[in-house]
Amino acid sequence: MEQKNTVLIDNQVVELNGEKNILELTRKIGIELPTFCYHSELSLYGACRMCVVEIEGRGIMASCSTPPTPGMKILTNSPRVQRVRRTVLELLLANHERECTTCDRNGSCKLQELANRFGVKKIRFGERDIKLPLDQSSPSIVRDPNKCILCGDCVRMCSEVQGIGALDFTGRGSKATVAPAFNKQLSEVECVNCGQCSAVCPTGALVVKDETDKAWAAINNPEKMVVVQVAPAVRVALGEEFGLPAGEIVTGKVVSALKRLGFDKVFDTCITADLTVIEETNEFISRLQQGEKLPQFTSCCPAWVKFAEHNEAEFLKNLSSCRSPQQMFGSLIKKHWAADLGKKPEDIIVVSIMPCTAKKFEASLPHFSTDGVQDVDLVLTTQELARMIREAGLVFEQLDIESFDTPFGFTSGAGVLFGATGGVAEAVLRAAHEFVTGEPIDQINFEEVRGFKHLKEAKVEIAGQEIKVAVVHGLGNAKALLNKIKEGKADYHIIEVMACPGGCIGGAGQPISPSMETKKKRAKGIYNADKLSQLRKSQDNPVVTKFYDQWLEKPNSEQAHEALHTAYANRGRIIGEDIQLLTSKQPDKVDIAVCVGTCCYLKGSYDTLKKFMTQADEAKVREKINLHATFCLEGCEQSPSIKVNNEIINGVTPDQAETVFKEKILTKLKED
Amino acid sequence: MKQEVLTEAMEGDRSIVYQRKFEKVNEIINRLGKSRSALIPILQEVQEEYRYLPEEILTYIAMAMGLAPASVFGVATFYAQFSLEPKGKYVIKICDGTACHVRGSDPVKEAIKKRVNLTGNKKTTEDLRYTVETVSCLGACGLAPVVMINDQIYGQMTPEAINVILDQLEKGEAEDE
Ligand code: SF4
Ligand code: SF4
Ligand code: FES
Numbered sequence: 059m060e061q062k063n064t065v066l067i068d069n070q071v072v073e074l075n076g077e078k079n080i081l082e083l084t085r086k087i088g089i090e091l092p093t094f095c096y097h098s099e100l101s102l103y104g105a106c107r108m109c110v111v112e113i114e115g116r117g118i119m120a121s122c123s124t125p126p127t128p129g130m131k132i133l134t135n136s137p138r139v140q141r142v143r144r145t146v147l148e149l150l151l152a153n154h155e156r157e158c159t160t161c162d163r164n165g166s167c168k169l170q171e172l173a174n175r176f177g178v179k180k181i182r183f184g185e186r187d188i189k190l191p192l193d194q195s196s197p198s199i200v201r202d203p204n205k206c207i208l209c210g211d212c213v214r215m216c217s218e219v220q221g222i223g224a225l226d227f228t229g230r231g232s233k234a235t236v237a238p239a240f241n242k243q244l245s246e247v248e249c250v251n252c253g254q255c256s257a258v259c260p261t262g263a264l265v266v267k268d269e270t271d272k273a274w275a276a277i278n279n280p281e282k283m284v285v286v287q288v289a290p291a292v293r294v295a296l297g298e299e300f301g302l303p304a305g306e307i308v309t310g311k312v313v314s315a316l317k318r319l320g321f322d323k324v325f326d327t328c329i330t331a332d333l334t335v336i337e338e339t340n341e342f343i344s345r346l347q348q349g350e351k352l353p354q355f356t357s358c359c360p361a362w363v364k365f366a367e368h369n370e371a372e373f374l375k376n377l378s379s380c381r382s383p384q385q386m387f388g389s390l391i392k393k394h395w396a397a398d399l400g401k402k403p404e405d406i407i408v409v410s411i412m413p414c415t416a417k418k419f420e421a422s423l424p425h426f427s428t429d430g431v432q433d434v435d436l437v438l439t440t441q442e443l444a445r446m447i448r449e450a451g452l453v454f455e456q457l458d459i460e461s462f463d464t465p466f467g468f469t470s471g472a473g474v475l476f477g478a479t480g481g482v483a484e485a486v487l488r489a490a491h492e493f494v495t496g497e498p499i500d501q502i503n504f505e506e507v508r509g510f511k512h513l514k515e516a517k518v519e520i521a522g523q524e525i526k527v528a529v530v531h532g533l534g535n536a537k538a539l540l541n542k543i544k545e546g547k548a549d550y551h552i553i554e555v556m557a558c559p560g561g562c563i564g565g566a567g568q569p570i571s572p573s574m575e576t577k578k579k580r581a582k583g584i585y586n587a588d589k590l591s592q593l594r595k596s597q598d599n600p601v602v603t604k605f606y607d608q609w610l611e612k613p614n615s616e617q618a619h620e621a622l623h624t625a626y627a628n629r630g631r632i633i634g635e636d637i638q639l640l641t642s643k644q645p646d647k648v649d650i651a652v653c654v655g656t657c658c659y660l661k662g663s664y665d666t667l668k669k670f671m672t673q674a675d676e677a678k679v680r681e682k683i684n685l686h687a688t689f690c691l692e693g694c695e696q697s698p699s700i701k702v703n704n705e706i707i708n709g710v711t712p713d714q715a716e717t718v719f720k721e722k723i724l725t726k727l728k729e730d
Numbered sequence: 731m732k733q734e735v736l737t738e739a740m741e742g743d744r745s746i747v748y749q750r751k752f753e754k755v756n757e758i759i760n761r762l763g764k765s766r767s768a769l770i771p772i773l774q775e776v777q778e779e780y781r782y783l784p785e786e787i788l789t790y791i792a793m794a795m796g797l798a799p800a801s802v803f804g805v806a807t808f809y810a811q812f813s814l815e816p817k818g819k820y821v822i823k824i825c826d827g828t829a830c831h832v833r834g835s836d837p838v839k840e841a842i843k844k845r846v847n848l849t850g851n852k853k854t855t856e857d858l859r860y861t862v863e864t865v866s867c868l869g870a871c872g873l874a875p876v877v878m879i880n881d882q883i884y885g886q887m888t889p890e891a892i893n894v895i896l897d898q899l900e901k902g903e904a905e906d907e
Contacts (some may be wrong), residue, residue, distance in 0.1 A: 223798030228807045239792075239799035247800070396796050632799050635786045639752060640745045656793050664756055671749055680745065685753070689789060 253566025294583030310459025327648030328473030371694025388433030439567025471591030632689025
């Protein structure tokens with residue numbers, strides 16, 4: 059028989075075109091095999107066994123991890139396949155808490171969907187009797203290990219796409235779970251709250267924290283004025299929750315829905331995105347002129363900021379000091395707008411509607427407050443807004459179209475761009491040339507920074523100088539770029555980083571959708587909204603100009619810094635115990651902590667530590683010293699850091715160790 | 731008074747031990763290298779030093795090797811050979827494989843637990859002297875029931891025999907000091 063480049067799927071001849079696995083091939087001919095652990099953006103895992111097919115001569119195989127070879131005879135729905143699939147589902151369900159009615163993912167759960175699709179009506183096995191505790195420590199996501207089916211999607215998302223690895227498998231066999239290091243809470247480890255793990259979780263094991271109750275309470279509180287801001291990415295995705303196509307711009311309906319839900323004022327975050335562009339561009343120009351702190355990184359993604367605070371101490375000074383548009387908004391409302399209305403910050407509740415789970419974390423940071431009141435009181439995701447609309451019984455399609463309230467409702471197209479990867483960079487490019495030369499730039503669209511490539515680059519000439527721009531999305535891509543910069547293999551002037559693949563339109567708070575296609579459509583919606591705007595550049599927004607006149611004086615002024623900027627601090631990777639080396643019981647002991655966190659370790663802090671031990675022996679003061687190795691003293695820029703009693707001393711390299719020991723430690727012992 | 735002096739001396743000793751172990755950890759990492767494939771051998775050697783894998787040492791290993799702490803924890807919990815709980819100076823393994831079971835490993839286990847004062851599910855004594863575990867097969871079924879104390883195998887155990895062995899162990903220890 060002649061060996062053709064074909065296989066037989068359910069008796070149909072199918073040609074091979076370099077498909078990597080049988081699953082891809084079946085999808086091409088219109089068969090949707092069920093999967094849990096297969097995601098085109100993640101590595102192959104082949105653990106869930108949902109995608110099985112029967113191959114003649116080889117038996118039951120996982121289609122996602124079996125490459126098709128010419129001549130194969132494949133059955134996708136044979137009685138054996140059906141039986142295996144059902145058993146797999148039954149076994150998964152036996153090990154899974156089955157409280158569907160109260161689950162956040164009721165209706166969007168893949169396990170539920172497949173059990174229904176394959177007619178699992180009865181589970182022959184008992185229920186699991188152990189109940190593991192919920193992890194509600196994170197402001198952004200809730201982890202319920204009882205609903206985990208161990209598909210590992212979140213594990214791979216966090217390590218492969220985000221370059222973090224906050225979650226991993228622990229234990230094995232019936233005791234296997236997915237958890238943070240040492241079974242700690244998510245808030246105690248290096249999780250950046252991006253929520254991407256919850257976006258790929260097929261069940262309710264990782265979900266976005268639902269805070270709709272707090273929103274209802276605010277709305278129903280007669281003493282408070284409730285103001286809501288809507289982020290750019292929400293308007294091109296919310297429609298999906300109500301059966302509209304992805305990318306359809308539903309801004310007017312969102313405004314109308316929010317008004318009918320009872321919010322007093324409905325504003326647009328794009329206006330503070332415009333403000334961000336002006337502040338950030340001016341900041342960039344002054345750094346460029348002084349030739350310092352370049353490249354400048356964007357700072358509007360709180361997941362990226364937290365990532366940098368955990369892992370990239372040496373780049374923290376390079377982050378723009380601008381707060382995110384969400385926080386600029388909250389700050390202006392509480393500091394200035396409230397005062398103009400004769401109100402106190404606590405009289406107004408600021409709610410945000412965001413595509414983002416990390417924004418929940420950001421809003422809770424203590425320094426984003428005015429007179430002890432948080433600038434943003436509550437952050438709801440697009441998903442949560444959809445839930446409120448449903449609960450209120452509003453028929454989305456029938457809602458009127460309304461416009462945002464003034465003054466925080468008038469925005470430019472550049473502000474809308476913040477929703478997609480590359481958008482902030484493009485908005486800044488629309489402004490930078492004009493700010494330097496005084497002449498507006500002819501070019502408005504910067505196609506090079508649009509799209510979904512992992513790394514996008516552009517070069518723009520401003521007053522004779524070539525400005526190199528880079529855009530990355532997905533923290534794994536950011537990490538790779540930073541490594542290149544550290545090795546001297548790349549250099550840029552300005553870099554935009556968004557944690558979520560695709561930018562905020564792909565945020566974990568958006569309607570759940572695993573497909574890249576959906577994200578592309580949402581991005582298209584963003585660019586359409588920009589095109590339809592009357593004004594395309596942030597600097598043309600007359601309301602923003604008015605804000606400067608009224609409240610902020612001029613870009614980067616003292617007032618602007620007070621209301622719109624912030625500072626960053628290192629964070630340790632993980633919260634835990636120190637390593638005890640010398641323990642003194644004496645009351646007049648000196649306490650020395652030597653940091654062995656990543657930065658300090660790389661700069662030789664272990665040798666510093668060793669020198670201290672030798673010194674302690676030589677000076678015969680071992681009993682008077684409490685010496686321990688700790689994991690972050692938050693002085694990473696000038697590592698290695700040590701702490702003597704309560705004083706932090708930076709830059710204690712091994713060469714310095716002896717001097718520091720004599721001058722800072724021995725003298726203390728003598729004092730007493 | 732005497733008590734006081736003793737604890738201070740012990741604290742001093744303990745510091746030396748801590749320091750030596752930590753130096754050993756660094757020596758192990760430097761010797762075996764920082765590639766991911768070195769992780770298991772590193773954990774094995776570090777466990778030999780501490781008799782278990784303390785959390786802070788695992789974090790340190792993760793930092794030093796540039797790995798996520800969660801993935802080091804994942805490896806440490808996957809293999810039964812690793813313990814994240816402190817173990818006693820004497821690790822007593824009682825075989826409860828089929829051969830040992832039918833020949834009376836249970837009474838032996840009870841006798842040991844009673845002697846070292848372990849109740850319920852606790853495996854290690856408060857003073858970190860003894861850890862008592864059951865294992866499925868030590869591969870010495872001909873000698874059933876078998877008990878292993880640290881690296882030493884004892885065959886054909888009875889409650890009386892194990893008590894004699896523990897007596898000797900304790901006596902030897904007292905003489906050493
Ligand atoms: S929220 Fe992001 S960083 Fe945190 S565990 Fe999930 S994927 Fe990882
Ligand atoms: S990319 Fe956007 S949605 Fe994702 S974490 Fe950052 S700010 Fe939030
Ligand atoms: S999708 Fe193939 S094994 Fe999970």
